[in-house]
Every structure is written in C-alpha cells, then in structure tokens.
Amino acid sequence: MAESTAPQFKRAVVALSGGRTDRPIVALAAEVAKASKAELIGVHVVEIDWTQPLDADVAGRSESAQRVLDIAEATAEAARYRLESVLLQARDVGAALVDEAVERGADMMIVGLPFRRRFGGDFAIGATIPYILKNAPCAVWVVREAMPEEQA
Amino acid sequence: MERPHSAYFRYSGPGQLVAKPAASTPRTGLDRTIQRWKAWLLGRPLASEEEIGERLPKKLALPIFSSDAISSSAYATDEILRVLVLAGAAALVISVEVAIAIAVLLTVVSLSYRQVCRAYPSGGGAYVVARENLSQIAGLVAAAALFIDYVMTVAVSTASAVSQAYSVWPQLYDIRIEIALVSIVLITLANLRGLREAGNIFAMPTYLFVGMALLMIGLGLGQIVAGTVPTVPDPQFVIKPPSVVEPLALILLLRAFAGGAVALTGVEAIANGVPAFKPPESKNAGNTMTMMAILLGVLFIGVTFVGNKFGIQPTTEAGPTAIAQVSSSVFGAGSPLFVLFQISTALILFLAVNTSFNAFPRLAAILAEDGFMPRQFSLRGDRLAFSWGIIVLAAVAALLLVAFQGDVHLLIPLYSVGVFVCFTLSQVGMVRHWISSKESGWQWRMAINGLGAILTFVVLIVVAAIKFAAGAYLVVLLIPALVVLMLFIQHQYQASAKALAVRPDFIVLPPTREERAIITVPTINRAVVRAVNVARSISEDVIAVYISDNPDASRELRERWERQIPGVQLVIVESPYRALAGPLMAYLDVLDRAWPPDKPQPVTFVVVPEYVALHWWERILYNQSSRRLRAVLLGRPHTVVVDVPYRRDDPDRFHYDTEPHAEQEAPAAATAEPPADLG
Numbered sequence: 001m002a003e004s005t006a007p008q009f010k011r012a013v014v015a016l017s018g019g020r021t022d023r024p025i026v027a028l029a030a031e032v033a034k035a036s037k038a039e040l041i042g043v044h045v046v047e048i049d050w051t052q053p054l055d056a057d058v059a060g061r062s063e064s065a066q067r068v069l070d071i072a073e074a075t076a077e078a079a080r081y082r083l084e085s086v087l088l089q090a091r092d093v094g095a096a097l098v099d100e101a102v103e104r105g106a107d108m109m110i111v112g113l114p115f116r117r118r119f120g121g122d123f124a125i126g127a128t129i130p131y132i133l134k135n136a137p138c139a140v141w142v143v144r145e146a147m148p149e150e151q152a
Numbered sequence: 153m154e155r156p157h158s159a160y161f162r163y164s165g166p167g168q169l170v171a172k173p174a175a176s177t178p179r180t181g182l183d184r185t186i187q188r189w190k191a192w193l194l195g196r197p198l199a200s201e202e203e204i205g206e207r208l209p210k211k212l213a214l215p216i217f218s219s220d221a222i223s224s225s226a227y228a229t230d231e232i233l234r235v236l237v238l239a240g241a242a243a244l245v246i247s248v249e250v251a252i253a254i255a256v257l258l259t260v261v262s263l264s265y266r267q268v269c270r271a272y273p274s275g276g277g278a279y280v281v282a283r284e285n286l287s288q289i290a291g292l293v294a295a296a297a298l299f300i301d302y303v304m305t306v307a308v309s310t311a312s313a314v315s316q317a318y319s320v321w322p323q324l325y326d327i328r329i330e331i332a333l334v335s336i337v338l339i340t341l342a343n344l345r346g347l348r349e350a351g352n353i354f355a356m357p358t359y360l361f362v363g364m365a366l367l368m369i370g371l372g373l374g375q376i377v378a379g380t381v382p383t384v385p386d387p388q389f390v391i392k393p394p395s396v397v398e399p400l401a402l403i404l405l406l407r408a409f410a411g412g413a414v415a416l417t418g419v420e421a422i423a424n425g426v427p428a429f430k431p432p433e434s435k436n437a438g439n440t441m442t443m444m445a446i447l448l449g450v451l452f453i454g455v456t457f458v459g460n461k462f463g464i465q466p467t468t469e470a471g472p473t474a475i476a477q478v479s480s481s482v483f484g485a486g487s488p489l490f491v492l493f494q495i496s497t498a499l500i501l502f503l504a505v506n507t508s509f510n511a512f513p514r515l516a517a518i519l520a521e522d523g524f525m526p527r528q529f530s531l532r533g534d535r536l537a538f539s540w541g542i543i544v545l546a547a548v549a550a551l552l553l554v555a556f557q558g559d560v561h562l563l564i565p566l567y568s569v570g571v572f573v574c575f576t577l578s579q580v581g582m583v584r585h586w587i588s589s590k591e592s593g594w595q596w597r598m599a600i601n602g603l604g605a606i607l608t609f610v611v612l613i614v615v616a617a618i619k620f621a622a623g624a625y626l627v628v629l630l631i632p633a634l635v636v637l638m639l640f641i642q643h644q645y646q647a648s649a650k651a652l653a654v655r656p657d658f659i660v661l662p663p664t665r666e667e668r669a670i671i672t673v674p675t676i677n678r679a680v681v682r683a684v685n686v687a688r689s690i691s692e693d694v695i696a697v698y699i700s701d702n703p704d705a706s707r708e709l710r711e712r713w714e715r716q717i718p719g720v721q722l723v724i725v726e727s728p729y730r731a732l733a734g735p736l737m738a739y740l741d742v743l744d745r746a747w748p749p750d751k752p753q754p755v756t757f758v759v760v761p762e763y764v765a766l767h768w769w770e771r772i773l774y775n776q777s778s779r780r781l782r783a784v785l786l787g788r789p790h791t792v793v794v795d796v797p798y799r800r801d802d803p804d805r806f807h808y809d810t811e812p813h814a815e816q817e818a819p820a821a822a823t824a825e826p827p828a829d830l831g
Binding site: 046057059060063064066067069070071073074085087088089 | 153154155157158162163164165166167
C-alpha cells in the first residue's frame, strides 16, 4: 500500500529499462496512481548506435523490446491498473525519455535505479538518470532497488 | 514504433506469447451475436489466473461441505415411516430405534472418514483411495458409483426441496416438475457462470436450517416433557396402514433401516474437499467431519423422536413431509416460523444440489485427465467451470426427475446403493493403505476402517437386496456398464496415442517424398486462379483436373485454359455417368500407379478452390461439391486436401490473384462466372 507521503501526479512517464527494477517501479507507480486516477505511460527506448540510420526498423522487430513493455503492462494489470506502453528508438535514452515527458505533458518521471552486485556492490546510476534529473520538465522520482542485505 | 502484436498478444518470455481477450474475439456477425448472448447469460470470460484458490475456515467449511449430509435429515425419517407403517400404526414407534441404529452406522462411517482426511490431505475421494490402494477397476467402480451418487443428489434434493415447498403451499404440487426443472436450470446457469462453493452466502442456509431444526427439536422436547403435546390431525394424503398388516419381522426392520440409511449420503464430501481447508488441513477437516456427524445424528434422531411422540404419520408424495409435520405441530401450522423453517429446509436442499454441481464436474475432469472420459470434460469453459460436466449432470438429473415424476420416494432406492458402494470401496482401500504405510497407530486406524468397511458392506448388501426390485437393480446394472464404457474410452485413447506416438530418440529429418498438386477445376474464375497460384507455390508438378459430362464445355474450357493459364497442365476427365468424386479418386489412383516404383509415393496435395459465403444462409448455396470431395479424400494415403478460400470482399484480390496480364480481364471474369462451386 502506498504511504501518504508518496508523491502525487496526474500523468507520469515510467522509464522501463528492461531490467530488474521495471516490475517494482510499475507496481509502485500503479499503487500511487490509483488514488488520483493518474495516467501512466511506460516508455522503453531502444538505443540505435551510429552504425544504423535512426529510422531503421530495430525496435519494432525486437522481441525483447516488445517483451519489456508487455511485462510492464502485465504488472500494471496485476495491480488492476492501466499502463499505456510506448516503444521508442533513439540515439540517446535519457533525451528520448525527457522528450516524451515534454510531449505528453507529464508532471512526473519515474525511474528505477538498479543495485549492481558485482565489484563490491553499488548503485549503477549510469548516464541516463543524471541526464533526466538535469533536464526533466517535471519532478523525477528515482526508486532504488533493494540492496542484498535488505532483501535477505 | 508500432507494436502490432500488442492488441492481441503479450510476450511472456523469449518466443512465447500469451493471448489477450481480443485474440478470441469472434470474427463473424453470427459468432459475435452468440458471444454477446453468452456473455449476458454467463458473464465475461475469465482468465485462468483469475481462479480463486481460497482456503476455508472451519466455520465456513462446516456448512458448505455438510449441506449434502445434513439435508438428508429432511427426508430420511419419511423413508423409515413409510416402511414401518406396513406393520400397522403401532410399529411407527420403532422408528426411533431404527434412527439410532443408523446413527451408530453414521458414527462408524464418520470415524472411518476421519482417517481418510488424515491419510489424503490432497483430497481423498473414493475414486482416488480405491485406485491407489486397490486397483484401477475398483477406482472406476467407485467413480461410477460416485457419478450415480451425484446425479441422484441433484434429483433427490431438488425433488425434496420442492416437496418442502408444497408442504406449505399444497397447490404447488401440480407444477412440482416445472419448479424442479426451473431450479435445475437456474443452478446450472449459476455454475456455468463459475459460482463458487465458498462464501458466506452459502453458509447461511445451513446455519439457518440447523438453528431452526434445533429450536424445533428443543421446543418439541419441551412440550413432550411438559406433557403438552398437541393433537396432530391426520395430514392430507396420509398413508393408512394396510387392512392386513405385515408382522414386524426382521425383514421389515431391515427395509426401514435401508430406507433411513439415505441419511448417510453426502458424509464423504468433507474427505473429498480436504485441500480447501485452512492449515492444518487434515486436522481441521477431521474435526469438521466429527461436528457434522454430531449435528446430523442429533437432527435425525431428534426429528424422528419428536415426530414419534407427536404421532406423525407418513404421507404419500403429495402430502406434507414428516419434518414439515413436526415443524407445523411445534411452530404452529401456517406460522411465520413454520414457513421460515420450510424455506430454510428447501434452501439447504438446493445447497446440497450445488455441492454435486461442484463435485461431479471435478471428478469427470480427473477421469478425463486419466483418459477414462472424453477429453472435453477436462476443459474449462469461459468462466473456468467444467462446462461439459455441469451440463451433463443437469441433463441426466432433469431426465430422472421427469421420468420419476419428481417423487423422492421412488428415487431413493437408486440413491443408497451407489453411496454404500463408495463407502465400502473407500474403507477397504484405507485398510490396504494402513497395512502398506504402517504409519504410527496404523493398527487401530486400520481397525476403524476395517469395521467401517464391514458395516458399510453389510448395509450395501441389505440395501441392494431389499431395494433391488424397487429400482436398485438399475444401479447394479449401471455401475458395470459405466465401468465398461470408461475402460472402452481409455482403450480408444491409448490406441490413438500409440498410433500417434513419436519415439523419443527419433530425429525428424527433412521430407524425402516428392510433392505434387492436383487442382480440382469447375471452371475458370477468380477462386480457381487463386487455387492455381497456391498449387504452384506447393510444387512444380501441378495438374488441373476438370471432370465433365459435357464434351463441348470441355473443349471450350481447354481452349480458354491454354490461353489464360499457360504452363499448368489441364486434364479433362469425361464422366458420362455424371459422377464427380469417383472419377477424381480413380484418376489419383492412376497417377499413383504411374509413379516410378523405385521412388516412394509422393504426397498429393488436392487443391480445392472454395468460395467463402459471407452470410450463414449462403452456405447452403455453395461448396457442396467441395465438401463431398473433402469427405471422400479424407483418409486417402499420402493425400492432403488444401482448401483455398476466396472471399467476395477480399480487398487485395486484384493484386494477389492474378498476374498482370490476367488483371486486364478480371472485371469480365467477375461478372461472367458464378461463384466457385465445383458442381
């Protein structure tokens, strides 16, 4: 159950990386969205490197990309909530997510932060989350993955 | 990016799709209409994951699983009184002793079933216990007896519920069959919608009946102690003792016992449903079984005792039941309490009916999975219910009700035999179980089950012998017939499985047989052109066959064929006797014989052009010859029939059907030719 201190929003873009954090952030977003009947947009971006044209049909033919969105939809349905799914391909994931949030008029972006277990363990913040934090047109909710000692 | 699959499917793993409801949407208008009506009647389809797997606490499990057994007390007393009255009115006083004897039997049976609950926490129906401990045949005998038991529960409980209603409102007697049938239809629909046993709503009728019955017995006992027993007038349709009464001999007592033993029906329900209990399942189920037996015993003896002291007399089917007479005397005829009690009795009887609607389809599904019933019994319908089992149960029970005119007394003899067959097989199976498992305390557990087996077997013999002529012979014949039928079904499935089996070490290599395509040609039209294109995509060896009884038409067709469809050989088979299928089959045989003997026979694809009717009523106008051809070609060695459908409203027909040079003539062809019926 979402706590009363959970952020409120009307339309949220949920960034789906295809990793372990997707299910928990969609479930959490659905729980929070229920209260205000907010709109959830799950976005998965397939990065196209410079060896291919941007309009090459990569994401549309990629079963794994489709699966990321399908699993997110199923997670939302299990929480009895609707999630609109969007598949994008872009040169840069962070920029594409921010553009989508601007275009959709989102008032919240939800991103998952995975915990890297190898090399002593640390949060793998990468380049996408800092980009979103700096450039997002709205509030950003970073949901970190539970650390191994918390899961135990 | 577009996601064309997302409307219909969802990826759940690599190379694995899950269909969404949209994938099952009907595509024709008629199917959509049927779907709408079905959804209105039965509710929206449920996904498999929506199945409720809830566990029941004892306070809910007791009323839900005991309704069948406890409701038996509503008609068991009548069965005793109707026999004893043959020895004169004075013999009715023995009814209490008979009821006590049955209660002793109930004690032994329920103690025996406590052991089943302990040994089979995953549910120990008589079928499972007999199959695992005795033999497959014993399991099937138990299953057949259970099927009969469930059907009889529906028929007897419905008839009895209706008789409770016309005990209050006698004018309902004339429409009792109609009321019973409507009730069965409603319960069937509710179960097809996926009605669950669980839920407070199902506990209420049992508690209401038990509470009211205990109140009635208590008030009755109070009146007896106080010496204020009311004078009970002779009820309508009373059965008067015969002018020459029978002596109260052992045989009459045994008959009364056999009649009253129907009170034990439904006792096994708790043992079947152990997995539905909250943990510890076996202990909770065992305790619930004890509670149920105590309640049933108290109610049965109580009603019989109070009825005895009040001078209640048996009636014919049209008259009030014994329990209705007792409640009428205690609560006052026509009083609100009397009406409420009768309603609660009818409700608990309907609940007992519902128990069978849950159990019968489940047993049929288990047997279907084991290969003893047609496979469709194991398939769940849109609402997760085993629809086939539900419908078959309702149909057979309804037939029985009509055949026996809704007469409980006539139906009872068919009931008890099946029940005691189950009891006996189950108890004997448990004796074997304890001997082989040697769990702690196995000796005394085996002794209890052994005693139960002996007692229930003796009662089975008594019930079968005494009620043989009254209808039990039907059950005695039906059980072996059902067993033979189930063995036959298993034999068929095993034979087909053997014929279809692929050895695990067999590696499937690319085909070595060559292929050829034969197109059946009625004329030249768009459907035929499409069939030719399909045939050419199958093989380079394509022959079009035109069977005709008109040489002029044949000449004309050949001239047109060679001009419009060059490169595809046309063979004209003249058929002076106007036959179609015979000459085609003969031609295929000739082709086979002409095949080089050193090569394996080729796979022959018979390509049949077909015009797709847009409306259901159009189907009778077209494709009759295609259907005939399909029927005769089915089963021909190395032959595959390929239907090539052509729709009138096909959007891409100009681009797909014809080569560029043929496209120019397409409009003329569209108007010149009738739809592609081979006849």
